[in-house]
Amino acid sequence: MDWLYSSKVCLVALIPVAVSSQPYVPSDFTGPKSFTSEDVLELHIHSSRAVISSVLRALSYIPGCRPAERGEFTRRAFQAGRMDLTQVEALGDLIDAETDEQRRLARMGVEVPVISLVDGGGY
Numbered sequence: 001m002d003w004l005y006s007s008k009v010c011l012v013a014l015i016p017v018a019v020s021s022q023p024y025v026p027s028d029f030t031g032p033k034s035f036t037s038e039d040v041l042e043l044h045i046h047s048s049r050a051v052i053s054s055v056l057r058a059l060s061y062i063p064g065c066r067p068a069e070r071g072e073f074t075r076r077a078f079q080a081g082r083m084d085l086t087q088v089e090a091l092g093d094l095i096d097a098e099t100d101e102q103r104r105l106a107r108m109g110v111e112v113p114v115i116s117l118v119d120g121g122g123y
Helices: 002-006 008-019 049-059 072-079 085-096 100-111 114-118
Strands: 024-029 040-045
Touching: 040 049, 072 085, 085 100
Parallel strands: none
Antiparallel strands: 024 040
């Protein structure tokens, strides 16, 4: 993602105009230490749908910049070997959890690969 570093100046220049000086926080996650092992830039914006739409419109002018698809970060983390299939499934369970017990069990599956439990690693 060569655009990530070359476009940071554009992000800073475009976003304040788009959001009328609303606060935002850019978070730069540099691979290979990111969740996906790739370079990623996240923007945390607090405001209305209109402001978020303005930010997305401003970002659309940056070549290669687009919102992530549902599950895209998990898929990329799996493809990069950062998660095994049981962790991917557990993350889906965590996202869908409706009770504290479901959340606890799913979190355990995300944090501890099943192979470590099978090998006697315990939790």
